[in-house]
Amino acid sequence: MTIEIKAPTFPESVQDGTIATWHKQPGEAVSRDELIVDIETDKVVLEVVAPADGSIAEIRKGEGDTILSNEVIALFAEGAVDAAAAAAPAVAETVEAGAADAAGGAIASPSARKLAGEKGIDLASVKGSGKDGRITKEDVVNASAAAPAPAAAPAAKPASAPAAVAISASGERVEKRVPMTRMRKRIAERLLEASSGTAMLTTFNEVNMGPVMELRKKYKAQFEKSHDGTRLGFMGFFVKAAVEALRRYPAVNASIDNDDVVYHGYQDISVAVSTDKGLVVPVLRSAEHMSLAGVENAIRDFGVRAQQGKLSMEEMTGGTFSITNGGVFGSLMSTPILNPPQTAILGMHKIQERPMAVDGQVKILPMMYLALSYDHRLVDGKDAVQFLVAIKDMIEDPARILLEL
Template structure:
């Protein structure tokens, strides 16, 4: 039975997408829920999977082509079997390997294409699971193989494969031009829009993280045990502190829509997550009503799914305030850029021991710089500074977050 493979339904804010990668080729057998194609949009990479067991019959949209919402990109023969051509080719490839190599008893067998990939990547063929006939390692086996960490010394001991693949003459200045991905282009567009169309300023403060760190040290084991393995981090406390501060300063939680100011009676906090393809901002809906454990669990889930490209477009829509943490990469201080139409964004940074004056005495304390970038069209400096001071006070006395004082 022939089935149409369609692009996902895009929300109104996403006009179209483009074909990023086809994981299967025409005539290739596919299992149910196995990835067929990746479609890249302005916000996220979407994965289209097979509706059942069968064969990819025809590809209508090639890599790089633009696709619209619900547009047909391929046809799929559900219940069909792989075409004879690929099968015979694989059999011929296996036969060629056996006749060419005539491996001795116990020697590892691999197709020519697979052996070439093994040599180029410096892999240990004995560690690669073989799925081919008679224990033959196919090129798909090599492509799907992920070497364990223990294999690193072996790869290091054979530096030859790591040599540059391009022979560059001495003194040659090499350049490589690649098209910008849709996601990266959209990020650039939004950042440029924010810098050109908002009156953005940044105010700074610093917070003594010792109380939060002591709280975490005292309760992290009990917290993890009580909440089924959810770890107690810093982001949950920052989100809770931000929600309390947003309730006290509604204008920080507002947005500008043409000539109107929209005040939101809820706190949807976006948490910036870095991926290989770019920065994405999934949103914690109604963050004020979430427990600390729920926030920590959701943030961790966001990070894992962002890394694997599994976030949905709807999870990154909206948001009334954003938190970004450059400290995980070692940033000491920065000026985060607004995420329009939001009017403020909080920047966290690395925790660093510094000498501080406390009651006339010098103490070494773990300090973090905080940065709040805000749109001066809506927020006055007084409100922005006081908002940041509230977050500082709540974090330096975490009991106030629970007591809401």
């Protein structure tokens, strides 16, 4: 029985996707619910799994091809593994187009074969990094970058060329060119949109993290024990402080829709999470109703699933205010960029001990710089500064968060 494998249904905000990686090739045995292909969109990488036990009969969309929602990307042959193995030679001859013979028995993805043909690279000389030694597109790119210079160059040199050739090879400046991913392209587009489409300004302040650090030190073990292993971090305090500050300054929680200002009666906090493929911003829905433990647990879950590529598009859509923490990478100060259509974003940074004047005396305190970037079209400088001061006051005296002072 042949089953059509279709691309997932994309949300309205996503027009199309790109085939990122085929994890299974035609004729290769596949178990039910086993991952067979990754589809990359502007926001997230979607996984498509096998509908049953069997094998892929035909790949209709190769790696790098653009696909639409619900478009047929492959045909799947349902059946026992033995039957699939028997059909493999014929399928391989059609889909691989003689690639095994051309590559001296090497197995390569369609995109790798295409690129190798364009660059004149013998696949037999390329070491595959994929499953079962399969040659991927990146392997061909790396082989191309590491390939020696054409023979014509040394031929033009005198007979004493061997030494010169060795020096040239050792001093070669290698370049690697890879296509920009869809997610990286979308991030670039949004950053340019924020820079050119908003009147963005940034205001700074500094906060003494001593009180929060003392609170964590005192209750860390008890908190973790009482909340099933959830660790007490700093993000929970900043999210709760931001929620209270957003209530006081609704313009910071608003957004601009053409000529209208939309004031949100809820606080959906977007939390920036870094992954190998780019920055994603999953949303804490109705953060005003979440406990400190709930916030910490949700952020930890976002971080784990973001690294695994398991976040859904719905989880990264929306948000009324963003928080980003460059301090985890050692950033002392930065200017965060707005996440349209939001009108403000809070930037946290590295905690660093500095000498501070306290009551006429110099003390060493754990200080953090805070940055608030805001859209001056909607948020006045006065509101932005007071918003940041409100967060500073609540972090320096955490009881204010509980008492809503």
